[in-house]
Amino acid sequence: MMSSGLLYALVGLALFAFGLAGVVLIGHLLRRILAFNLMGSGAFLVLVGLAQRNDLPDPLPQAMVLTGIVVSVAATALALALVRRLQALTGKPELPEAEDE
Amino acid sequence: MSDPLIWLILLPLFWTTLAFLFGPARGAWLAITGAAAQLALAVALALKVGADRTAHHHPVGGWDAPLGIDLTADGLSAALLLLTQCVALPLFIYAHRYFRAGDPTGRYFWPLAGFLLAGMNALFASADLFNLYVTLELVGLAAVGLVAAEGGTRQLAAALRYLFATLVGSGLYLLGVALLYGAYGTVSSAMLTALVSDAAPRLVWIAAALMVVGLMVKTALFPFHFWLPPAHGGAPAPVSALLSALVVKASFYLLLRLWLGPFAALLPSFAGFIATCGAMAIFWGSWRAIRAERIKALIAWSTVAQLGYLFLIFPLFTAPAALAAGLTQVFAHGLAKAGFFAAAGVFIKTTGQDTVAGLAGAASRRPLTLFAWGLSGMTLMGLPPSAGFLAKWQLIELALDRGLWPIVYVVLAGGLMTAVYVFRVLRQAFLPATATAPHHKVPRTLEWMAFVLSAASVLIGLRAIELVALAGVIA
Numbered sequence: 001m002m003s004s005g006l007l008y009a010l011v012g013l014a015l016f017a018f019g020l021a022g023v024v025l026i027g028h029l030l031r032r033i034l035a036f037n038l039m040g041s042g043a044f045l046v047l048v049g050l051a052q053r054n055d056l057p058d059p060l061p062q063a064m065v066l067t068g069i070v071v072s073v074a075a076t077a078l079a080l081a082l083v084r085r086l087q088a089l090t091g092k093p094e095l096p097e098a099e100d101e
Numbered sequence: 102m103s104d105p106l107i108w109l110i111l112l113p114l115f116w117t118t119l120a121f122l123f124g125p126a127r128g129a130w131l132a133i134t135g136a137a138a139q140l141a142l143a144v145a146l147a148l149k150v151g152a153d154r155t156a157h158h159h160p161v162g163g164w165d166a167p168l169g170i171d172l173t174a175d176g177l178s179a180a181l182l183l184l185t186q187c188v189a190l191p192l193f194i195y196a197h198r199y200f201r202a203g204d205p206t207g208r209y210f211w212p213l214a215g216f217l218l219a220g221m222n223a224l225f226a227s228a229d230l231f232n233l234y235v236t237l238e239l240v241g242l243a244a245v246g247l248v249a250a251e252g253g254t255r256q257l258a259a260a261l262r263y264l265f266a267t268l269v270g271s272g273l274y275l276l277g278v279a280l281l282y283g284a285y286g287t288v289s290s291a292m293l294t295a296l297v298s299d300a301a302p303r304l305v306w307i308a309a310a311l312m313v314v315g316l317m318v319k320t321a322l323f324p325f326h327f328w329l330p331p332a333h334g335g336a337p338a339p340v341s342a343l344l345s346a347l348v349v350k351a352s353f354y355l356l357l358r359l360w361l362g363p364f365a366a367l368l369p370s371f372a373g374f375i376a377t378c379g380a381m382a383i384f385w386g387s388w389r390a391i392r393a394e395r396i397k398a399l400i401a402w403s404t405v406a407q408l409g410y411l412f413l414i415f416p417l418f419t420a421p422a423a424l425a426a427g428l429t430q431v432f433a434h435g436l437a438k439a440g441f442f443a444a445a446g447v448f449i450k451t452t453g454q455d456t457v458a459g460l461a462g463a464a465s466r467r468p469l470t471l472f473a474w475g476l477s478g479m480t481l482m483g484l485p486p487s488a489g490f491l492a493k494w495q496l497i498e499l500a501l502d503r504g505l506w507p508i509v510y511v512v513l514a515g516g517l518m519t520a521v522y523v524f525r526v527l528r529q530a531f532l533p534a535t536a537t538a539p540h541h542k543v544p545r546t547l548e549w550m551a552f553v554l555s556a557a558s559v560l561i562g563l564r565a566i567e568l569v570a571l572a573g574v575i576a
Binding site for chain 2: 042043075
């Protein structure tokens with residue numbers, strides 16, 4: 001019998017893996033930002049899910065996840081601002097080809 | 102009130118907010134005054150930790166862990182806090198003259214640099230893994246902002262690449278922290294150190310691997326270095342200097358912390374892998390630096406190479422001297438690289454272009470800056486009596502002691518390759534200038550600050566005993 005905490009953690013791991021693959025593979029920057037958020041949510045779900053003992057929630061990781069959400073909102077806002085500006089300059093929501101330094 | 106540790110975090114937050122409100126002109130003076138005060142605080146803290154020979158604790162708001170946040174400064178933290186302020190103060194004086202009025206980067210530089218310093222100082226003072234995650238993100242976001250501040254397509258692309266790399270790195274780290282919390286129910290570095298042994302469940306091994314890889318991405322260790330050259334090579338000189346000298350050291354410091362603390366029993370199994378990546382970084386980074394056409398790209402690739410040395414200490418970690426070697430290299434590289442970028446900024450302003458080929462005639466026009474370049478180059482090559490020499494000497498001695506011959510060859514070959522790209526610039530600078538080459542005036546302050554940083558990177562080699570003693574005070 002699988003406890004609900006473990007189920008949350010496994011789903012979280014899957015979300016993290018999907019998100020990571022998205023950040024690495026997707027070219028469209030908006031979708032890449034969404035993928036990053038998926039990745040973050042996955043990690044938060046693992047943090048809250050694994051910490052449940054005998055299906056009793058643990059308050060400390062919940063506080064941590066709140067902090068983590070603030071951080072990821074800030075990162076998302078910064079990424080969106082940069083993408084908007086890049087699109088205004090180049091007309092495309094994608095990164096230009098890497099120039100060889 | 103009088104605790105230096107908490108003021109090292111509050112002070113930059115305070116002046117950076119004011120700098121944001123008052124604009125760049127007054128912001129610059131606020132920043133310089135603030136950085137000078139922080140340097141005094143960091144010196145006081147280092148002296149205190151060095152004299153007491155124990156770590157210094159500060160529970161924030163009087164609340165002890167696990168409810169509150171416990172700030173801790175041992176010898177390693179105190180040394181890195183000192184380095185951060187030592188590099189920041191000359192760079193701020195440099196940046197004040199570097200950005201002309203109306204320069205878009207100058208407008209954003211002071212607030213972002215202040216948040217960066219606050220994040221770095223908080224990171225070095227943090228004692229639990231989650232707090233370290235938050236401060237790591239603060240540092241990363243401020244650094245990305247600094248890269249993007251100029252607002253051109255190239256800078257934005259570099260900033261976005263950097264942002265995604267840093268977010269993936271800290272995401273992996275966070276997942277590792279989540280798994281560790283699931284296994285042990287704590288994120289306190291000290292408590293985990295007591296709990297984790299090499300008989301730990303597989304979950305903990307996976308957590309360790311995730312955290313190490315995440316931090317390798319953030320430190321731009323080969324093969325995860327792809328984001329560093331465009332980000333560090335494309336930003337204005339004071340920004341590049343802050344990023345190359347300090348920001349990459351933050352994630353390295355965290356890796357070192359994990360190695361000394363919670364993962365002491367697990368990480369030796371990763372040592373060979375990490376050191377191999379370090380050796381590859383030295384060769385590939387140096388090779389690209391030798392081939393680079395732009396000065397700042399050359400310096401950025403040199404950072405990739407020099408970071409490689411830091412990772413060579415891990416297989417040698419059975420000896421406490423390995424930490425001293427690593428810390429000396431962090432100081433040597435931090436000061437020398439800041440000096441390099443400061444000197445490059447002067448060259449770029451003088452010639453109006455960012456190519457090595459355009460440097461012809463620099464020896465007669467900018468002798469002081471070229472001297473600074475030479476001094477920094479000495480440190481990076483590892484010539485005595487510089488700090489770089491001491492770091493490499495300790496590395497070689499330890500490697501010989503352990504019979505790890507490959508490390509000796511890598512260090513020696515890396516030094517030679519460094520000499521090639523340092524002398525490439527020197528040779529070009531001594532060529533006669535073409536008659537049509539532009540020659541702009543540059544404030545003397547810029548030249549002097551480049552010189553101060555480079556000279557410090559050599560002179561610190563003479564005072565390394567105090568540094569090594571500080572490295573011995575580990576919480």
